[in-house]
Amino acid sequence: MTDRHVFPVESSSDVYTGRVMALRTDRVVMPGGRVATREIMEHPGAVAVAAVDDEDRIVLILQYRHAVGRRLWELPAGLLDIAGEDPALTAPRELAEEAGLSARDWSVLVDTTPSPGFSDEAVRVYLARGLTDVGRPDMGDDEESDIQVRRFPLAEALAMVLDGTIVNAATVAGVLAVQALGGRAGRPVDAPWLDRPTRFAARADG
Numbered sequence: 001m002t003d004r005h006v007f008p009v010e011s012s013s014d015v016y017t018g019r020v021m022a023l024r025t026d027r028v029v030m031p032g033g034r035v036a037t038r039e040i041m042e043h044p045g046a047v048a049v050a051a052v053d054d055e056d057r058i059v060l061i062l063q064y065r066h067a068v069g070r071r072l073w074e075l076p077a078g079l080l081d082i083a084g085e086d087p088a089l090t091a092p093r094e095l096a097e098e099a100g101l102s103a104r105d106w107s108v109l110v111d112t113t114p115s116p117g118f119s120d121e122a123v124r125v126y127l128a129r130g131l132t133d134v135g136r137p138d139m140g141d142d143e144e145s146d147i148q149v150r151r152f153p154l155a156e157a158l159a160m161v162l163d164g165t166i167v168n169a170a171t172v173a174g175v176l177a178v179q180a181l182g183g184r185a186g187r188p189v190d191a192p193w194l195d196r197p198t199r200f201a202a203r204a205d206g
Helices: 087-099 154-162 169-181 199-205
Strands: 009-017 022-029 035-042 046-051 057-065 070-074 077-079 101-112 123-133 148-153
Touching (some): 046 057, 046 169, 077 087, 087 101, 101 169, 123 169, 148 154
Antiparallel strands (some): 057 070, 057 148
C-alpha cells in the first residue's frame, strides 16, 4: 500500500490580519502534482458550555449576531483570546460572564470544526453540571449587554435543533451530545484537543 498524499504547502501569503481572525492564501500541491490556491481563515478557537441544571434544563442565551443579522439561541461561549490560557479556565469565565452561573462538575462534551473547508476554527464544548447563580457582570453597551438568558427543558432544546430554531453549529452539536450522553459525564477536562487552532495565536506571540 502506497503512502497517502500529505498535501504539502508550496507557499503562503497573508491577505488580512484583524483582531479576531486572519486571512491567508496557501498554494497546496494536489495528489496529481497540480498546485491549487486555498483561502484559509485563521481563528483563535473558542469554547462553549452546555450547562445543564438539576431539572435537566439546558442554559441558552439569545444574542445578536451581526454576520447573519439576527439574534440566535446559543450556548454561552467565548474566544480563546488570552494567550496560553487553558480552555478549561476560559469556559467557566464565559459561563459566568454570559449566563451568570458557576458549575461544580465539568467535562468535555464534544469538539467541533464548523467550517474546515476554509477555516481552522475549532470549538470545544464543555458539559457543566451542579449550577450556582453568581450573577452576570456589567457588560457595558456592546452586543453582550443585550443577551437574554433562559433555561430550556432538554427535549424542547432538541426540538429547536430539529426544527431549525437553533442553528449555531456548536450549540447544535452540544444539545445533541447532551441528549446522547443521557446524564453521563463526558471526557476529562484535559482530554487531548487535536484541532485546537494555533496559527492565529502565534501571530500575536510573534
